[in-house]
Amino acid sequence: MTNTLIFIWAVVLMLAFSSVAALVWAVASGQLGEFQKGATCIFDDDEPIGEMTDNFPASHSKSSESTT
Amino acid sequence: MNTPSQAKGPQHNFDTMDVSVRADIDRSCREVVLLWYASSVFWLLLGSVLALVASIKLHTPGFLAGSEWLTFGRVRPAHLNTMIYGWASMSGMGTLLWLMARLCKLPLPWREGLMIAGLYWNGMVAIGTWQILIGNGTSIEWLEFPWWISIPLGATFLVVIALSIKMLRERREKHLYVSQWYLFGSTIWFPFLYIGATILIHSPAAVGVAKGTANWWFAHNVLGLWLTPIGLASAYYFIPKVLGRPIHSYYLSIIGFWTLALFYNWAGTHHLIGGPLPAWLVTVGTVGSMMMFVPVITVAVNHHLTMVGNFSKLRVSPTLRFIVFGAMSYTAVSVQGSLTALRTVNETGHFTHYTIAHAHLGVYSFFTMIAFGSMYYVMPRLVEREWISSRLIKVHFWCCAIGILMYWVGLSIGGWLQGTWMNNPDIPFMDIVRRMIPYLWSRSIAGTLMTIGHFAFGILVWKMLRREGGWLVDPTLFVSRKEAAAEASMLKAISDAGVDE
């Protein structure tokens, strides 16, 4: 039982250490630089920011039906 | 939250993707994604019928009782498996492939292979369900298909993983969008979980109760590391894309992804609290569940703050309506899940219909609603036709939304009472069975409502596949683009005037 606990702690500490290391590396190597800019990569000139790209299909008879 | 200058966004030097490039990508996905989508709708309808049969049997045990194939203990797993592996996985895969192509800005490669994989997957679900109904199910929750189903499943995923790596390596867009992390993660996680759990449970690799923890390690992660990432990837793409507004905080999204990857894994043992497990194992599950507050709050902040000020647009866009419903449910189900892992809550809620209500809040209210929303966006762009009827879309939405709310409320209250009564030894067990009947009826009624919604959706998809809708005038936008703009500005005027929320 104590062996198991030591093993678990070793694994936990190793995980914690490697995640901190990964974070330090990510910041140092600029993986996070200009990050917010990435959020705009799903837009383009044809479907730019500020324009909706979906709505209810227009009814062919009454076009005002699409809002309820 | 954005000031007008921010809303414009920084002038980026990404490759501009004009209409024709995007139309080419959509067209490259057409046959493959439509096959996965159409199959998923078939399984959705079949799964709904199985669900109703199972639900009715719980309050009227004489219903279809003569048939061995349709005994409750077989119909229930048949329902779960057709829904998870037929409906949710197949619609998820369709969305996954389309999003990958769009976000990598590449036409979908290996189309023949993916068509074959789709047929293969259908065969696998059909054979697996049939095996459950004839009595060859494993009675391991969420892994009821016989063990050899893991072979075709693994083979399909080898193709999908190879395809994902190929597309990510050859991508034309330098930035990996947050949806791609989730999608890539899920394609690796799911086959690993499925094959790993199958080996652990059907071989001597795990002993005794460890097979139980393997079961819940798997079952909890099918939702957490397969369906949830696809659902979140869809929400991360469609909410900003439909609104025309970048995600609120992109930094938060990276924290959300890695904390989900770190903590969700460990939450599964909360299904065994109070069971014959070493105490530390249960504690780990509870801690994992509590830590889930981190990714959930980051995702909630991101999705909901992107939506703030835009709620009027839920009236305009079917996609947004379904996806925002799903995203809100994600917050609700995750908070409920973390709380359920607390020992005091678990003491009452465990072993009751409360858990069933919670599971449906996750798989249905969150994942399925997002899957519907995604399909409303993707299918017209593949077929290049409009949806045939706004009214049917609204029928679909309201039946499902009211149905799932009724389902959740009825079974949560009923299940909680059931747990309270069970923990009081003075109430005979048979009295509890009798007192539960009205709540079980409420589930059958809610389930009927949801099934009606599913059939409305089935009609829409059928008409779409037969190309009966109006033409899309330009390749990606609906005919009523101008109307929509006019409508949106009108709605904005109304909401500014304070008439509307």
Next chain:
Amino acid sequence: MNRISLIMAGVFATVIASLFGLVLIPSMQFQQMPPKEIFAADGSTTMYPVALEDFREAPGKEVYRSMGCVYCHSQQVRPEGFGADIDRGWGQRRSVPRDYVLQNPPYLGTMRTGPDLANIGVRQPTEAWHYLHLYDPQITSPGSVMPSFKFLFQTTVGKEPTPPLGSLVIQLPETSASEPTWIVPSVRAISLVAYLKSLAQKYELEEVQ
């Protein structure tokens, strides 16, 4: 965050860590749990837990699996002070990992639409009760929502049938039907009942406080 390899490494690391923590380490722990010798008052010893015998009990477990009993019945007794399992008479003590080391797989269950079955072999020791209950739960437990498993029996109305070797005949209690009704359980029903009767966590173990 533009590196695929980084995402892939992280994705694998997280899931493998939980696989070790939740499954493989506990499994190692259970592997070191041999069956325990129980000394009876008359000097005889029994090994606990007891493996299912191959003739009826093990096939009976397969019937339990095939019929999906696990979707309404659990097989685990919660500890004193956590729920009312012991007060309800579902067991004399809580269940512990050692009870399950020979079960492949254990059907712990997550739902109690019906009562717990961890000790059903002790609680309902008569075979006739089990057969009548499986044939039609309304006979033994009026108001039950358990499905009937009539398809596991042969029903005869009128004259008492001769059962095949190793089987038996049970007369249904007098109902509105004018003629007496007899049921003969199939091999599957006999196996299932043998399995249910084997379910008992009756020995005191030192790990149970």
